[in-house]
Amino acid sequence: MIDRLSRSLEGIKPSPIRSFGALARSTPGCISLTIGQPDFDTPEVIKQAAKDALDAGLTSYAENNGTLELREAISDYEKRHRGLDYTPEEVLVTIGASGALYTALKGMLDPGDELIVPTPAFNLYETIVSSCCGKFIPLDISSTGFQIDPERLEALVTPRTKGILINTPNNPTGCSLDRRSIEAVRDTALRHDLFVVTDDVYRELVYEEGSYFDIALFRELRDRLIVVQSFSKPYAMTGWRVGYLLADRPVLERLSQLAQCTVSCVSTFSQAACVKALSTDTSYMVESYHRRRDMALAMLEEIGLKAPRPDGAFYLFPNISEFGMSSEEFCRRMITEAGVAAVPGSCFGTEGYIRICYCVSERELREGIRRIGRFVSSLRG
Numbered sequence: 001m002i003d004r005l006s007r008s009l010e011g012i013k014p015s016p017i018r019s020f021g022a023l024a025r026s027t028p029g030c031i032s033l034t035i036g037q038p039d040f041d042t043p044e045v046i047k048q049a050a051k052d053a054l055d056a057g058l059t060s061y062a063e064n065n066g067t068l069e070l071r072e073a074i075s076d077y078e079k080r081h082r083g084l085d086y087t088p089e090e091v092l093v094t095i096g097a098s099g100a101l102y103t104a105l106k107g108m109l110d111p112g113d114e115l116i117v118p119t120p121a122f123n124l125y126e127t128i129v130s131s132c133c134g135k136f137i138p139l140d141i142s143s144t145g146f147q148i149d150p151e152r153l154e155a156l157v158t159p160r161t162k163g164i165l166i167n168t169p170n171n172p173t174g175c176s177l178d179r180r181s182i183e184a185v186r187d188t189a190l191r192h193d194l195f196v197v198t199d200d201v202y203r204e205l206v207y208e209e210g211s212y213f214d215i216a217l218f219r220e221l222r223d224r225l226i227v228v229q230s231f232s233k234p235y236a237m238t239g240w241r242v243g244y245l246l247a248d249r250p251v252l253e254r255l256s257q258l259a260q261c262t263v264s265c266v267s268t269f270s271q272a273a274c275v276k277a278l279s280t281d282t283s284y285m286v287e288s289y290h291r292r293r294d295m296a297l298a299m300l301e302e303i304g305l306k307a308p309r310p311d312g313a314f315y316l317f318p319n320i321s322e323f324g325m326s327s328e329e330f331c332r333r334m335i336t337e338a339g340v341a342a343v344p345g346s347c348f349g350t351e352g353y354i355r356i357c358y359c360v361s362e363r364e365l366r367e368g369i370r371r372i373g374r375f376v377s378s379l380r381g
C-alpha cells in the first residue's frame, strides 16, 4: 500500500543529523559533537512547577491555543524582554518550534509556492516545505560572510514566492544576521507582499546583545510576520516539547484552526511549567556556552580551521574545503579514523563545512577538538 500514500510524503527524508549521531554512538569511544541540545538538566523550579500542576489535577485538555495563563505570561515576557506587542490572543502554543514551523509553513504554502531560506539552514525547513508540495529556494549566504546580500535576495523572488524564512542566530553557524541583512528581508517582503517567518529559537542564547538585530521590531512588518519560539533551548527543555508562535490576530486565528487538526492542545502540566520557565534565570547556561565558544574557537584557530565567529546558539561551522572531499566523507572518516563526530555541512545545504556542537562538557569538547586537530594534521600529511 505504500504507493497509495500521499505523494507529498516522498520528499520527506529521515534527519541526516540523527544518522550521524547514531553512527557516533555505535562507534566505541567516539566523542559526539553532533546533537544540538543543551547538556543542562531542566532547572529544578521548572520541574517542580510541573509536579505541582499534576498534584493540583491539571491533567485535562487545555484551550486549543494554549492556557490563558501561559499566553499571558508569553505576551508579558515578549513585551518586557524584546519590546514586542503581542496580546495573549496573538499567541499560539505549539509542540516545540517544530510544531510552530509546521503550522506557519503549512498555513502559508499552496502546492508550487516558494519559500526563500538563507542557507546553510536547519534541515527541517526543507522537509516541511516539501511536505506542503512547496519549493524550497536556498539563498546561499556562505560566500557573503553569512549575511544576506540585498540584490541576491531580490533576484530569487518570482510570482510564486510566498515568504522568506530567517533563523538568527543561526543553526548551524551561530552567526546573527546584521542590520543590512534584516533590512533586506524587510524591504523585499514589503515590496513583493511576502510573509516573513523568523525562527528565534536561539534568540535567548545571544552572547553580545549588540550583535542582534530584531526583525520583529519593524512595526511595518506586523501583518506579515510570524515569530517562532521554543522553550527547548533557553531552559534546557527539549523533551518537554513546548514552543509558540506570535502573529497578527487575523493570521493567528487562521493558523490556530490549522493547529487544531494536528494537536488539539499542548500538554497542560507542561504549559504550567513553562509559565515558571519564563521567570527563571538561566543566564548561567548562556555564560557557560559563551565560555565554551571562546575555548572551542581558539582551539580551532590553533588547528588552522577557519570558522565564522558565532554570536550565539551553541554551534561552530569550520571550513574544511582545503581537504578536497565532501563534508559527508570527511565526517565519516573522522568518526572511524579519529573517534570524533560532527555533522556534514551538506546536511544544512552547504558543502565545504562541518558543524560542531559545543554543548558537551568542557573536558569532552577539549578532547573532541584535539582529535579533530590530529585528524586534519594526518590529512595535511
Ligand SMILES: Cc1ncc(COP(=O)(O)O)c(C=O)c1O
Pocket: 036, 095, 096, 097, 098, 099, 122, 167, 171, 199, 201, 229, 230, 231, 232, 238, 242, 243
Ligand atoms: C533552528 C531550529 N529551529 C527549530 C528547532 C526545533 O526546536 P524544538 O525543539 O522547539 O522543536 C531547532 C532544533 O534543533 C532548531 O535548531
